Amino acid sequence: MICLDAFKNVNITRDNGELHISPCCIAPLKKVNQLDFQNDQYLVAVRDAWSKQQWPDACVKCLKQEQQGLPSRRQHSNQWYKDHGVDQAMPELIRLDYWVGDICNLACVMCGPWASSVWKQELNLPQKRFNNNQYWQELDLSRLQYVHFHGGEPLLSKEHRDFLAAIPNKQQVHVYYNTNATIQADNDLRDLWNEFRLIELDFSIDAIGDQFNYIRYPADWHAVSENLTWYREHAGHNCLFAVTTVVSVLNQDHVPELAAWLQSNFASSRFGDPVEHRLQPCEGVLAVDSVPEHTVKYLDQLDLRRQLDWRKLFPSAAEKLLS
Secondary structure (H helix, E strand, C coil), X not given: CCCCHHHHEEEEEEECCEEEEECCCCCCCEEECCCCCCCCHHHHHHHHHHHCCCCCHHHHHHHHHHHCCCCCHHHHHHHHHHHCCCCCXXXXXXXXXXXXXXXXXXXXXXXCCCCCHHHHHHCCCCCCCCCCCCHHHHCCCCCCCEEEEECCCHHHXXXXXHHHHHCCCHHHCEEEEEECCCCCCCHHHHHHHCCCCEEEEEEECCCCHHHHHHHCCXXXXXXXXXXXXXXXXXXXCCEEEEEEXXXXXXXXXCHHHHHHHHHHHCCECCCCCECEEEEEECCXXXXXXXXXXXXXXXXXXXXXHHCCCHHHHCHHHHHHHHX
16 A cells, blocks of 8 residues: 655645645645755655555545545556556656646636636735746756646646756656646647657536536637637647546536537547546535535625526526525
8 A cells, every 4th residue: 555646746836935845736735945855854754654554644635535435646646657667665756746827817616716817806816826836947857757737727827838848858758737728739839749758638628508608717618619629630649638527516417418519529639549538526615515505605696796697507506506
């Protein structure tokens, strides 16, 4: 029993000008003064616990998922290391979770001001969390094989291009993006992508039509669906696509409609690589098992600000929540 992420991965973000790290993107963050992958006390403590065959306190989320029979980050990561011939529990930076900033062009209903500059603007909050994250300059990237870009919206980040350009041995690196499908990568970025072993674009799409527009506000479904076609026609041979759907109380009854649309319109790349459709449970006030009163209050307040009507757009959810 072990999680190799504790020895091979680090999650890096910057909040209000301060560096925060953790072993992976779902473990609790800790503020640190400097980035020391080998010797940081937090990372070392997690590694020591795993070495003693004990679940670290930082890894309780994976523990709970596995106890419920659900797949965990630990299991997915360990399978990745196995597939790539990595099996030694020694500190060596092979993977990286990297948060490029909170600059985003959307204010998705399941998100909030902690991860979106548009959410901050809507709520009249200071735009000061962070706009860049240049701590990659303090890391030894020579053994890097995988980097996961989180946002905000990573494709709006100019700084992340500098990071990509600085990575040595690009031909051995798999680059993974969570992206909202509203941005078309320009020629320079696509040329840079061509130097890497693999580029994976995981598009966040939760519904189609006006339901999509509501969940991924203020995105436009027509433009996003055209972007998916554009990526299929213009992305290089080393690009893979996926679609992740956050299943919430709003869209849970409409996932089959989206799946059918994807099967008809975005089932594979032009090179024949299949597009995997992944489902991710929503957390918080829009979770499938959320408290109805809290969900209704949240959505009604949102609609009042945005002049929308969730009851009309999601009638089956309204029936469940208001019964």
